[in-house]
Amino acid sequence: MAAAANRRIRKAVFPVAGLGTRFLPATKTVPKEMLPIIDKPLIQYAVDEAIEAGCDTLVFITNRYKHAVADYFDKAYELEQKLERSGKQELLELVRNVLPSGVRAIFVTQHEALGLGHAVLCAKPVIGDEPFAVLLPDDLIWTRKGVSGALKQMADVAQSADASVIAVQDVAPEKTGSYGIVATEGFNGRTGRITAMVEKPDPAEAPSTLAVVGRYVLSPRIFELLEATTPGAGGEIQLTDAISALLREQVLAYRFQGTRFDCGTHIGLIEATIRYALDHEKLSDPARETMTRALAEMGVIDLD
Ligand code: G1P
Numbered sequence: 001m002a003a004a005a006n007r008r009i010r011k012a013v014f015p016v017a018g019l020g021t022r023f024l025p026a027t028k029t030v031p032k033e034m035l036p037i038i039d040k041p042l043i044q045y046a047v048d049e050a051i052e053a054g055c056d057t058l059v060f061i062t063n064r065y066k067h068a069v070a071d072y073f074d075k076a077y078e079l080e081q082k083l084e085r086s087g088k089q090e091l092l093e094l095v096r097n098v099l100p101s102g103v104r105a106i107f108v109t110q111h112e113a114l115g116l117g118h119a120v121l122c123a124k125p126v127i128g129d130e131p132f133a134v135l136l137p138d139d140l141i142w143t144r145k146g147v148s149g150a151l152k153q154m155a156d157v158a159q160s161a162d163a164s165v166i167a168v169q170d171v172a173p174e175k176t177g178s179y180g181i182v183a184t185e186g187f188n189g190r191t192g193r194i195t196a197m198v199e200k201p202d203p204a205e206a207p208s209t210l211a212v213v214g215r216y217v218l219s220p221r222i223f224e225l226l227e228a229t230t231p232g233a234g235g236e237i238q239l240t241d242a243i244s245a246l247l248r249e250q251v252l253a254y255r256f257q258g259t260r261f262d263c264g265t266h267i268g269l270i271e272a273t274i275r276y277a278l279d280h281e282k283l284s285d286p287a288r289e290t291m292t293r294a295l296a297e298m299g300v301i302d303l304d
Contacts, residue, residue, distance in 0.1 A: 012050035115236025136214025138264035179211035
């Protein structure tokens with residue numbers, strides 16, 4: 001096991017080069033990572049989670065259609081000046097804190113869409129020889145107030161166990177074909193050692209119903225394994241296949257505290273919007289009223 005794995009993670013990789021065809025026509029010009037939940041784009045939720053976990057270097061794996069992501073994290077001088085001059089301090093802070101001071105964003109181009117494993121490999125020159133995180137912004141993980149974000153939970157486990165850590169959740173048996181699925185030993189309901197990992201197996205072949213969610217804390221050895229990985233499921237270079245090869249080292253499955261919304265689907269985006277609205281300081285009451293009224297008007301519930 002690389003001695004480097006016992007360090008705190010500082011770098012986080014965000015693969016954002018996907019086409020987002022599910023959300024066409026919106027994604028014709030707006031990258032799916034920029035779709036908002038209330039007033040923050042999806043990517044910001046993932047970035048905030050990484051920063052909370054202690055990361056100060058954010059590596060975005062992007063492509064030529066994703067300028068909006070880089071623009072979003074760039075400093076907006078004119079806007080900031082305007083807000084400052086008009087005394088809109090709260091808004092100014094919001095805009096500035098998109099990327100808090102001390103945190104840097106690095107953009108790496110993935111020239112060809114060869115799969116998630118390939119996207120992560122593109123980060124190799126920036127990561128070097130230290131453990132790092134990967135966050136898939138489509139997977140939005142909501143946690144209750146007072147509970148650490150999913151990546152922080154994982155970073156703590158990774159550091160104390162000196163291991164790579166993969167986030168998992170239970171899925172219905174018929175859904176295994178949409179996820180990486182892990183087999184574990186000694187799973188105690190929260191963590192267990194991963195003994196096998198399969199990308200998108202048919203339910204009949206799935207080793208369990210514990211599905212990989214888009215949060216990973218990985219040993220840097222993953223890069224040499226990715227370099228040796230040939231196209232797998234869907235003809236793509238799969239991160240799952242390289243992690244399978246990493247299993248000689250300690251790799252833990254971690255069932256995080258929190259609720260994951262699959263914002264790569266329409267219903268996931270709707271669910272997330274509802275949850276964040278109901279949890280929102282100012283919007284909670286009006287959101288509840290609006291939802292109740294809509295359900296009543298549509299005949300789903302009877303208010304009398
Ligand atoms: C990717 C991974 C898969 C994981 C999933 C989580 O698949 O390849 O192992 O379970 O993310 O969201 P994708 O959804 O990008 O096809």
